[in-house]
Amino acid sequence: MNQINYPGYPNHLNRDNNPKAFHCPGGIKNCVKTQIIKDLYRDDSNYLDLKYSEIFKLLDGLIIPTNWSNSASMFDFCISVIGLESDQKKWEVIQELIQCCGFIFQFENVCIACDRPYKLSFYQQNLLxxxxxxxxxxxxGYGVYAYHGGERPQGKRCKNKEYIEPGTKVKLPHTGEYGIVVHCWYSDEILDFDCYIAFFGESFPGRETxxxxxxxxxxxxxxxILD
Incomplete structure (x- = not known):
């Protein structure tokens, strides 16, 4: 496992000796979204249940400025090498965001910009x-947990050609939804087992619901597979 530390923080206003770019390991956006949902649910589960769609609207506004690097490289070549005219102030703002900003939550009339994290740990294949x-x-002090680019498994990942008995509790890892297998059959379309799952959302309901x-x-x- 590899780890990146930025020891210059929290004195982050002096950036002369800090790295000028921040490369995000794989899965970082999903991990941040998952952690925010968990923190909100822990603080007020009733609010989250009632405002679930609003929470996802908030998370959909999350962008990572370093993802602009490829386009910015092209702009840099056109401006610095070819000499095309540009709005110098706007270009400096874009460079500053890519170099110094970790995350941006953008909404109508409101924008929240976060500094870069000072520590990153990642595994093989550049996964957080x-x-x-x-x-x-x-x-x-705020942080995000990650296990090979996602959440730590709660059960056993289903293998190829593995049949799942109807009534088995399962989780869909990439969305965090929980459900129960209703029907499982071998599909000639995918050459493996296919399932219908009754999903309940981010958790299983109680007995009376x-x-x-x-x-x-x-x-x-x-x-x-959770059972």
């Missing part, structure tokens, strides 16, 4: 990962 500690940490599940179809290998 740490065991028993934050994989991404900011100077104010008016929650109505929603049915989706997923390949068995995309599921995590």
């Amino acid at each position: 990962h740490a065991e028993g500690k934050y994989a991404l940490e900011f100077v104010d 008016d929650c109505r599940p929603y049915i989706f179809r997923y390949a068995a290998v995309s599921l995590e």
